[in-house]
Amino acid sequence: MGSAVGMVCAKKNSDCTGTIVLLSVSPLQRRQGIGKFLVSHVLEWFFKEGIRSVTVATQKENTSAVGLYGNCGGIECCSSVDVHLWLGEDAFNDPENSEIPNSRPFMSESGKHHAKQVLETGMNHTHWQYGPKCEKLLEEELGAKKCLLTTSGTSALELSALAVGCVAGDEIIMPAFTFVSTAAAYVNHGAMPVFVDIRKDTQNIDETKIEAAITSRTKAVVCVHYAGVSCEMDVIMSIAKKYNIFVIEDNAHGLFGTYNGRQLGSIGDIGCLSFHYTKNFSCGEGGALVVNNANLVQKSMIAWEKGTNRYDFLSGKVSKYYWVDKGGSFVLSELCAALLYGQLNSRDNIQQSRLYAWNFYHEKLKSLEDGGKLTRPRVPPGCVHNAHIYYIRLKSVESGERLAASAKEHRIGIFTHYEPLHLSAGGQKFAKISGKCLEAVDCSKSLYRLPLWVGISHTELNKVVQIILAALDG
Numbered sequence: 001m002g003s004a005v006g007m008v009c010a011k012k013n014s015d016c017t018g019t020i021v022l023l024s025v026s027p028l029q030r031r032q033g034i035g036k037f038l039v040s041h042v043l044e045w046f047f048k049e050g051i052r053s054v055t056v057a058t059q060k061e062n063t064s065a066v067g068l069y070g071n072c073g074g075i076e077c078c079s080s081v082d083v084h085l086w087l088g089e090d091a092f093n094d095p096e097n098s099e100i101p102n103s104r105p106f107m108s109e110s111g112k113h114h115a116k117q118v119l120e121t122g123m124n125h126t127h128w129q130y131g132p133k134c135e136k137l138l139e140e141e142l143g144a145k146k147c148l149l150t151t152s153g154t155s156a157l158e159l160s161a162l163a164v165g166c167v168a169g170d171e172i173i174m175p176a177f178t179f180v181s182t183a184a185a186y187v188n189h190g191a192m193p194v195f196v197d198i199r200k201d202t203q204n205i206d207e208t209k210i211e212a213a214i215t216s217r218t219k220a221v222v223c224v225h226y227a228g229v230s231c232e233m234d235v236i237m238s239i240a241k242k243y244n245i246f247v248i249e250d251n252a253h254g255l256f257g258t259y260n261g262r263q264l265g266s267i268g269d270i271g272c273l274s275f276h277y278t279k280n281f282s283c284g285e286g287g288a289l290v291v292n293n294a295n296l297v298q299k300s301m302i303a304w305e306k307g308t309n310r311y312d313f314l315s316g317k318v319s320k321y322y323w324v325d326k327g328g329s330f331v332l333s334e335l336c337a338a339l340l341y342g343q344l345n346s347r348d349n350i351q352q353s354r355l356y357a358w359n360f361y362h363e364k365l366k367s368l369e370d371g372g373k374l375t376r377p378r379v380p381p382g383c384v385h386n387a388h389i390y391y392i393r394l395k396s397v398e399s400g401e402r403l404a405a406s407a408k409e410h411r412i413g414i415f416t417h418y419e420p421l422h423l424s425a426g427g428q429k430f431a432k433i434s435g436k437c438l439e440a441v442d443c444s445k446s447l448y449r450l451p452l453w454v455g456i457s458h459t460e461l462n463k464v465v466q467i468i469l470a471a472l473d474g
Helices: 034-048 063-071 109-121 130-142 153-163 180-187 207-213 233-243 294-304 310-314 334-345 347-364 366-370 397-409 425-430 438-446 458-473
Strands: 006-012 018-025 054-056 146-150 171-175 192-196 218-224 246-250 270-274 287-291 391-394 447-449
Touching: 006 034, 018 034, 034 063, 109 334, 130 146, 130 287, 130 334, 146 153, 146 294, 153 180, 153 246, 153 270, 153 287, 153 294, 171 180, 180 192, 180 218, 180 425, 192 207, 192 425, 207 233, 218 233, 233 246, 287 294, 294 310, 334 347, 347 366, 347 458, 366 458, 391 397, 391 438, 397 438, 397 447, 397 458, 438 447
Parallel strands: 018 054, 171 192, 171 218, 218 246, 246 270
Antiparallel strands: 006 018, 146 287, 270 287, 391 447
16 A cells, blocks of 8 residues: 555534544645545535535635635635644753754853852842943944843833833834744733734845834834844835834844944834844843933833832932832843853954854855755845844745754754744734735745854754755755
């Protein structure tokens, strides 16, 4: 008996209705009419059993399945949000479970020394030495009015919501293809995310679609510099000026990348940085608010210090500090700041190592792009990236499945990235969409991130490339 190329599971219900429970076709046998053959035959069986009403559930974004059922006479009758959870035998941990992980945190020797000093002196209170040093370094490098270290990139985004005065009813425009924190930070303060589609070349927000999403309730537009490549900031700033709205740069990926000579995070009214362990510069968990609009400095500092004027007290401007506005506990610990200071002072070495890996992939995968098998990252003129992510976009679902299976077999951390937020349960509950965001959906299915971290060896890089070549040339 040969191997199965497809299967269909059907159920006859007690109320004289039928349900197609499962339809599956082998990845290597798709687009050959097998799915339609299976559906036609199971419908024929239902009719012989006297059943005239048959239902099947599928995801709206699964356009292939929706089209198949439609071609077989199906019509959409209702929709719902289903959540499925799987618990693995072992908790997932990419650095531990992969021979070549997708990312590996870098720890500088100077960072270890600074952290040891904090521990040995017992001076682990905030605003001692390394927190202010990091903030000053970032202010000088970025040309910012003020930099405030935070406990995470997410908390920096939440702090930005307080800084621009988000209230219930406000709308915040952002790309549909981004991490959940970009949206949740503003939802937590009463605002509604408005998702727009992304560009095919950079995976950044499509600046040509922003203006159509603006309403009288629009407070700000958030631009995410995906993979450390800048959004089209001149156009975005011009739109923001026309409609008198704030621009917030979610620069979790792009520290020390530039746009037309300007540092990312320093162009909008506010920039938000992340020092998560997967980022170029890490202290485990951390972030920073970069304030470029002088009118937002005081409000940012008050919100940063739990809604008090404590910073004025620490600066000797007042004899006591007190509650004056909304705020939270956002200040980064001194121990984390000590680790981060070592990272920031090693930035040239960190960037050189990451750029070597990025350029290696870019050169070795050119033949596959020339052969129409994948698309490599695009860096528009005037943009300088920081080698945060090297990704490829594949041309077919089948090639992605082959690559994912091979990477798993060889224990190599090659992964997709975000699921489009407008299709998530949270997105449908708390946000709205402007346009169709089809590119965001396609990107979520076709984009794969390759291993990239400080110290990845030539041998490891070459093994990753060989896995890709074998999967896509096969």
